[in-house]
Amino acid sequence: MRPVSATTAGRARGMRASTLLAAVVAALAAAFAVTLPASDPDLFWHLASGDWMLDHGRLLDHDVFSFTRAGAPYASGQWLGQLALALAFRAGGWVGIDVLRAALVGVGAFFLARAVLRVQPHPAWATPPLLAALLVTKIVWGDRPQLFTLALFPLVLDLLLAARFDGRLRRLALVPPLLVLWANLHGAFPVGLALVAVFAIEAALARARWRPFALALAAAVMASQLNPASGGALGWAAAYAATSAGFIVEERPPDILSGPGLVFAALLLAALASALALGREGIGRALGAPLLWPGLVVPFALLGLAIQRQLPLACVVLAPFVAGAVPAALGRAPACSPLVPRRLGVLAALVLAGAVVATAALAAPRTPDLSGYPAGALPALRAARGNLLNEYDWGGFLIREAPEHPVFLDGRGALLYVPGVLDEFERAVRLRPGFRAPLVERDIRLALLRPERPLVEVLRDDGWRTLASGDGFVLLERP
Amino acid sequence: MTGVLALPLLVGGVFAFVSTRVAVRDSDVFWQLATARDLLARGFGRGDTFSWTAAGAPLASDQWLGQLLFYGAWLAGSWQGVVAFRALAVGALVALVVLAALDARRDRPLAAVLAALPAILLSRFVSVERPELLGFACFALLVVLLRRGRRGSGRALVATVPLIALWANLHGSFALGVVLTGIACAEGWLRDRARRRVYLAVALAAFVASLATPAGLGGWTAPGFHFTQPPREIQEWAVVDVRALPGILYAVALAATLALAFVSPRAPLADAALLLPVAFLSLTAVRQTPYLAIAAAPFIAARLPWPRVPPSPPAGPRAALAGGLVALALLAGGVATAPAEPDLAGFPAGALATLPEGPGLLAQYDWGGFLIWYAPRTPVFVDGRLTPYLGTTLGEYRTVLAAAPGWREVLARRGVRWLLVRPADPVAVRALDLGWTVRSRAEDYLLIGVP
Numbered sequence: 049m050r051p052v053s054a055t056t057a058g059r060a061r062g063m064r065a066s067t068l069l070a071a072v073v074a075a076l077a078a079a080f081a082v083t084l085p086a087s088d089p090d091l092f093w094h095l096a097s098g099d100w101m102l103d104h105g106r107l108l109d110h111d112v113f114s115f116t117r118a119g120a121p122y123a124s125g126q127w128l129g130q131l132a133l134a135l136a137f138r139a140g141g142w143v144g145i146d147v148l149r150a151a152l153v154g155v156g157a158f159f160l161a162r163a164v165l166r167v168q169p170h171p172a173w174a175t176p177p178l179l180a181a182l183l184v185t186k187i188v189w190g191d192r193p194q195l196f197t198l199a200l201f202p203l204v205l206d207l208l209l210a211a212r213f214d215g216r217l218r219r220l221a222l223v224p225p226l227l228v229l230w231a232n233l234h235g236a237f238p239v240g241l242a243l244v245a246v247f248a249i250e251a252a253l254a255r256a257r258w259r260p261f262a263l264a265l266a267a268a269v270m271a272s273q274l275n276p277a278s279g280g281a282l283g284w285a286a287a288y289a290a291t292s293a294g295f296i297v298e299e300r301p302p303d304i305l306s307g308p309g310l311v312f313a314a315l316l317l318a319a320l321a322s323a324l325a326l327g328r329e330g331i332g333r334a335l336g337a338p339l340l341w342p343g344l345v346v347p348f349a350l351l352g353l354a355i356q357r358q359l360p361l362a363c364v365v366l367a368p369f370v371a372g373a374v375p376a377a378l379g380r381a382p383a384c385s386p387l388v389p390r391r392l393g394v395l396a397a398l399v400l401a402g403a404v405v406a407t408a409a410l411a412a413p414r415t416p417d418l419s420g421y422p423a424g425a426l427p428a429l430r431a432a433r434g435n436l437l438n439e440y441d442w443g444g445f446l447i448r449e450a451p452e453h454p455v456f457l458d459g460r461g462a463l464l465y466v467p468g469v470l471d472e473f474e475r476a477v478r479l480r481p482g483f484r485a486p487l488v489e490r491d492i493r494l495a496l497l498r499p500e501r502p503l504v505e506v507l508r509d510d511g512w513r514t515l516a517s518g519d520g521f522v523l524l525e526r527p
Numbered sequence: 528m529t530g531v532l533a534l535p536l537l538v539g540g541v542f543a544f545v546s547t548r549v550a551v552r553d554s555d556v557f558w559q560l561a562t563a564r565d566l567l568a569r570g571f572g573r574g575d576t577f578s579w580t581a582a583g584a585p586l587a588s589d590q591w592l593g594q595l596l597f598y599g600a601w602l603a604g605s606w607q608g609v610v611a612f613r614a615l616a617v618g619a620l621v622a623l624v625v626l627a628a629l630d631a632r633r634d635r636p637l638a639a640v641l642a643a644l645p646a647i648l649l650s651r652f653v654s655v656e657r658p659e660l661l662g663f664a665c666f667a668l669l670v671v672l673l674r675r676g677r678r679g680s681g682r683a684l685v686a687t688v689p690l691i692a693l694w695a696n697l698h699g700s701f702a703l704g705v706v707l708t709g710i711a712c713a714e715g716w717l718r719d720r721a722r723r724r725v726y727l728a729v730a731l732a733a734f735v736a737s738l739a740t741p742a743g744l745g746g747w748t749a750p751g752f753h754f755t756q757p758p759r760e761i762q763e764w765a766v767v768d769v770r771a772l773p774g775i776l777y778a779v780a781l782a783a784t785l786a787l788a789f790v791s792p793r794a795p796l797a798d799a800a801l802l803l804p805v806a807f808l809s810l811t812a813v814r815q816t817p818y819l820a821i822a823a824a825p826f827i828a829a830r831l832p833w834p835r836v837p838p839s840p841p842a843g844p845r846a847a848l849a850g851g852l853v854a855l856a857l858l859a860g861g862v863a864t865a866p867a868e869p870d871l872a873g874f875p876a877g878a879l880a881t882l883p884e885g886p887g888l889l890a891q892y893d894w895g896g897f898l899i900w901y902a903p904r905t906p907v908f909v910d911g912r913l914t915p916y917l918g919t920t921l922g923e924y925r926t927v928l929a930a931a932p933g934w935r936e937v938l939a940r941r942g943v944r945w946l947l948v949r950p951a952d953p954v955a956v957r958a959l960d961l962g963w964t965v966r967s968r969a970e971d972y973l974l975i976g977v978p
Binding site: 300301302303304305313316317319320321323324325326327328329330331338339341342345346349350353354478479480481483499500502504505506 | 789796803806807811934
């Protein structure tokens with residue numbers, strides 16, 4: 049059997065040292081996250097969407113930002129996440145965004161660390177996979193509603209692990225309300241349902257108090273329907289996964305020879321090596337629930353391989369197994385987490401929280417990093433009139449900074465612009481046959497593009513005037 | 528003992544037959560054949576004569592024997608000869624994969640075939656008329672030898688050395704064989720104290736054998752480069768996409784390997800020594816995915832849950848003979864009815880008559896090999912050999928094809944006089960937009976004069 053880290057009586061007297069360690073990890077991650085400037089290209093349209101909902105007092109269910117899809121109905125499945133971002137901004141400006149990011153990264157790091165330390169209390173064995181998974185999560189630290197998934201996924205995993213291994217079945221009651229929240233914060237909530245389903249199926253197969261897990265699964269599925277799209281949200285999530293493969297970098301498969309891909313591969317191979325060395329019985333002895341781990345590792349590893357933005361979720365699942373299985377495969381004795389006095393734990397947590405707050409006060413950037421955006425074009429753009437052809441990545445920025453110019457397209461790619469508008473954009477900027485047609489049909493008078501676009505040279509040859517140009521952008525006007 | 532060969536030969540024969548239904552059509556086959564012809568005419572150490580951008584540059588010789596074998600097949604039987612040799616290699620590859628699986632599950636032949644199926648289906652994507660296919664067959668044989676060596680066969684272990692020597696001259700993938708042999712020998716060295724010298728000698732001999740090529744140590748350059756810096760813009764070197772067909776088959780093999788590792792009894796260290804490095808390699812590029820499916824076939828076969836039915840009686844030598852005869856008949860029948868000409872649907876065959884002679888043509892990368900073979904008087908700008916063009920030439924090619932800023936400067940500086948491109952290529956669209964002269968056109972190509 050796997051080691052029991054603390055008895056119930058012991059827990060009443062103190063706090064697990066592993067919980068304290070998780071708090072330290074969370075504080076460090078949050079302190080680092082709060083120092084990063086906001087720069088995600090999708091942040092701006094999420095903020096604009098949240099602002100629109102706050103100003104109009106209703107959900108945004110149709111396009112109000114583009115001229116190519118104006119009025120078209122759509123649902124982003126993340127209205128609550130957008131509201132949270134907008135409220136954070138209204139409360140504290142860009143620092144508010146920094147703080148929200150830090151808080152969510154901290155929550156995610158805390159529960160990831162708890163999940164890892166729950167399986168492997170020894171810090172020396174727990175730290176490498178934990179840090180590896182944390183490093184990979186950084187690819188989704190952009191200020192978007194997906195941050196909520198980053199926080200909620202480890203949280204639900206930790207709840208389920210606590211219920212399965214420590215007998216804390218009452219915690220399963222938290223799963224349905226979390227799913228209600230998740231289904232309104234971000235469209236990736238089906239991964240949470242998948243987690244619960246894996247635990248429920250494994251408990252049923254192992255005949256190990258399966259009814260609470262089955263009940264939690266049923267309640268979670270029903271709870272996840274409590275969103276504006278109801279059951280359609282699940283279908284929408286599936287459709288999004290199916291349609292958004294090609295054109296958005298983060299939706300493509302990961303490159304295993306890149307940094308995050310390499311870390312993921314290392315975790316995956318460590319999991320495979322440990323499983324080979326331990327076998328089913330060894331896994332059962334070292335970690336417990338031998339059927340649970342393949343149920344978690346195999347589907348989430350394939351999910352990570354399919355879509356690089358899901359790599360963090362795969363690593364969150366892999367890290368606890370690797371932390372527990374590698375030392376067992378090497379013949380190390382299981383460790384226990386010592387207890388620390390509860391008061392000392394609370395005091396330490398307060399100190400850590402204070403340190404994060406101090407870091408936020410001293411080091412949180414007051415302005416976003418706009419180096420990747422055509423900020424220098426804004427004065428000329430605001431003075432110009434006519435339909436604008438803009439880069440995909442700059443759409444959100446323009447929605448917020450130049451609202452007088454509805455965009456051609458923006459980061460709502462799969463929600464709104466696939467396939468028609470995106471095809472038009474690609475055809476025009478990449479000089480595909482008929483590249484002039486979108487310019488004519490959409491009556492494009494302005495083009496804000498990267499200078500390396502082949503279309504820029506064509507437009508210049510056609511006599512379009514340069515209204516503004518700078519590092520990485522050029523704004524052209526039709527004569 | 529020979530009876531075990533019956534099923535592999537039979538399955539190999541079936542898939543060899545299936546492969547004869549497909550005409551020669553790989554975009555690289557033509558430059559491979561031309562290279563072999565050039566090798567026979569001028570020997571090693573010659574400079575490039577196929578391109579005008581890398582003319583005289585030293586040519587890589589890392590797959591000279593593979594190229595010669597395919598060229599020999601072409602000399603012997605024209606394009607049907609190439610199909611026949613490819614079918615033979617496909618049959619050998621499939622038979623070896625099934626044999627490895629059957630070695631691991633002698634009493635359940637169906638389970639063995641099922642375990643081999645992901646590898647067999649995935650190998651369809653590398654069943655091309657190139658030395659690469661021979662590399663996969665060598666790998667499948669290495670898996671058989673290493674696993675038999677693990678079970679105590681000294682002959683199998685020693686046989687890896689000549690295999691590596693052969694492989695190193697057939698294709699650059701030999702490096703994987705050397706690494707795996709080294710790891711397997713290290714595992715044996717740790718496990719079997721009595722045979723430590725044998726393992727050490729085999730590992731060293733395998734490495735030395737890999738140097739027995741015209742390029743010597745330089746033969747390791749290409750595999751090292753492709754492993755660490757795969758040219759992602761080339762389809763077969765792209766990242767693995769488990770939502771596309773080859774990726775789905777790969778995902779099945781990977782998922783089965785992972786799942787069975789978790790739910791089966793602990794595996795011997797030798798399994799990990801074989802599977803882990805191959806699993807990592809397979810994750811790096813589409814082209815590498817079949818390696819995992821091949822290596823994992825015996826692992827999956829040994830652990831695949833199977834109904835408790837009485838085991839099949841072992842097959843005798845007559846069964847092997849029958850299997851071999853059926854395989855031969857399938858191969859012969861397939862070759863006799865195989866397409867006699869290559870499938871040139873993907874190439875600008877219609878442009879050949881109007882192609883100008885001498886330097887100055889910039890053609891699609893994928894068409895370079897075709898032009899080398901069919902229009903030898905018109906040297907190419909780039910072609911599928913890739914390495915002679917890495918850096919400046921490939922960058923310039925991409926700039927022109929995308930009509931990216933500076934494309935006309937490249938044309939002027941390089942002295943490009945003709946473009947042979949697809950109608951949807953941005954440079955074709957732009958050239959037509961500029962009113963440049965079209966010398967020849969069809970649905971899938973344009974030959975455009977550069978003013």
